[in-house]
Amino acid sequence: MGAVVGTLTMQTRQRQPSRDKIDDELEMTMVCHRPEGLEQLEAQTNFSKQELQVLYRGFKNECPSGVVNEETFKHIYAQFFPHGDASTYAHYLFNAFDTRNNGSIKFEDFVMGLSTLLRGTVRDKLEWTFHLYDINKDGFINKEEMTEIVRAIYDMMGKYTYPALKGDVPKAHVDAFFEKMDKNKDGVVTLEEFVLACQEDENMMRSMQLFENVM
């Protein structure tokens, strides 16, 4: 008889913790952020008002609270690369967008980054890319950082590729990259070396213009 009563009370007790958890989650999403005015953003970026409106609507749809944290960012980015693991590269992207280094991207950061990428000068784009590769933000790209980035890019391909990824393909890729970029062979690539090397490469210059009409 005690067993019966015991099991009955056990059932009711289990329901309580989940209710508390839901309340906690509700509290967290209450924190909201609103971007600064439309005119200010228009002045700071190279987007027109309509483009900013479209961008914000998409942003707000996915992140109603007004900020993107790293988890959501990774989740969104991973949806575009279903075959592989996009989380590492998304992490580096997140850091590149999060210029304030506070773990979340507001709409302003998002739109500034996009403005550089889509409407900036070639020099701006190359600088942005350099900052993406420079993981520890010390102004130099060394081989380890580059290997990290390249490995992250290869991770996005997933396992089933042709030809199959055998050996340390990312490393070979990085060696080729350093051959091209590191002019003074000091083992690190500075911003100037990077910009110079890129400007010499025809294909790369053409690729940089590729996404101009994305918006």
Place this chain on the structure above:
Amino acid sequence: MAAGVAAWLPFARAAAIGWMPVASAPMPPPPRDKKRGQDGLIILNVSGTRFQTWRNTLERYPDTLLGSTERDFFFHEETNEYFFDRDPDIFRHILNFYRTGKLHYPRHECISAYDEELAFFGIIPEIIGDCCYEEYKDRRRENAERIQDDEENDNNNDLVMPDLSFRESMWRAFENPHTSTMALVFYYVTGFFIAVSVMANVVETVPCGSSLNRAKELSCGERYALAFFCLDTACVMIFTVEYLLRLIAAPSRYKFVKSVMSIIDVVAIMPYYIGLVMTDNEDVSGAFVTLRVFRVFRIFKFSRHSAGLRILGYTLKSCASELGFLLFSLTMAIIIFATVMFYAEKGSSASKFTSIPAAFWYTIVTMTTLGYGDMVPKTIMGKIFGSICSLSGVLVIALPVPVIVSNFSRIYHQSQRAEKRRAQKASKEAGQALVCKANPTFETQHHHLLHCLEKTTNHEFVDEQTYETSCMEVSLAKPSMSRSSSMSSSPHGLSSCCTRRNKRKSFNVPNSNMAGGRRGSIQELSTIQIRERPLSNSRSSLNAKFEETVPLNSEEPSYITAAVISMPTPPVTTPEGGDLASSHDFLQSNIVRVSAL
């Protein structure tokens, strides 16, 4: 999901600039964006209620009425709005689908009205969100059952069912006695004989006066042995004939033999035949007597005649775990109290509590408040514990019973729901595969993005089988393998994009060949290789020659529009499992669906 993600595609594409310095190969050119109209507000007037939304919102789902040019048929020039003469309350949900990507089902709406609206606006119900899907399916099933019951009632009134073979009509007569008078007669006759047989079994054992040359009383069965034997024979013959007839008429004999009712039938008539076969041997006559007990199973034959009995049986079966728990807790209590009583009564002389198992009987009788009085405690401790036992007996037995009753209804519905959900999930996924979740522009852009990634890393996406075959072939000097078919299906539903890449190659190839090639046989792949256009074939061409890929890409949009409008490939006859087939399928069904509904 797709609605939200599509909005972030420009961001993903912009971020691809980060790959450019790393890439060693040139990138493919971007797809040409067909110039969209200005993103303006559209006014939708539904029976007087005005809804407004962005044009882009509606165009997220181009295979529905509102997202395609079909809405132009409803454009009202004078007021410069789109007018629909439909229900505005339900339209609200449909419009929300465009906005949020999730379709909800309002509980207070009638299911058929809702279905009609969905059909009108060209939205398939499989995309109803998980929150409302179950409820929707339940209501739909109830409605379908109601319609079916109505139809059956109508059908049952028609006595003439043409084209039924004799066997089928016989089975129908057995299952539904109301269909014909013969069936009704048969139904009542068997019912009567079941009752007679059971009564005979009962009366057989009644003492029926004594015979002069015996000391004890005879039972009626022994006195009128012949009469009872004849009655039994007649009943068993009827039951046997009935069983054989059912066996012959059953559409699936194997299923019939396995069913519960047929087992009951067999168990009911077997003792008689075993009794006939067995000789009057002293050793086995004891066993024979036991066998006669099984004759009481004939009473279960009544469950064919009574729906209530069937429901009760099903109730017990489905409630088995609760009953088991009741039994278990009772057993625990019995053991505890029996032990206590035994040790409490050990001291008293001439105690009936000779052992703990003997005390079980006392505990059961006391806990169920029967109290026969054949065993009573004599010591004070025994009486104290005895009273505790009877008090707690009330609790133990009375408390779980309502729990069981309510549990039963809950568990019953829950298990039904779980099975339903499992069945629904399969059909839902199949249905969702057919839904065009994102518009073609999104597809081309996403595909271009993935292509850029391939170029950056100098590797290509392939599916699992090709990967394995290529691993095998690495050791051999391999010919250039054709880029095989679609990606492994992704959990995010964007796989339809990349199947498109292969569609453009296999455009001239009949669908079945491509799906066949996917099976991984190298030979089939090589035959496809021959048939495909040479451009897309060899890997070297893709990597080295940038120019070759250019015409391919620039033709791409036109292929896609051509695919949407008129597919020269033959329509898929049998839906094959592959992604490729389904993407062919969905484009086909895109065209058909809007008009067919």
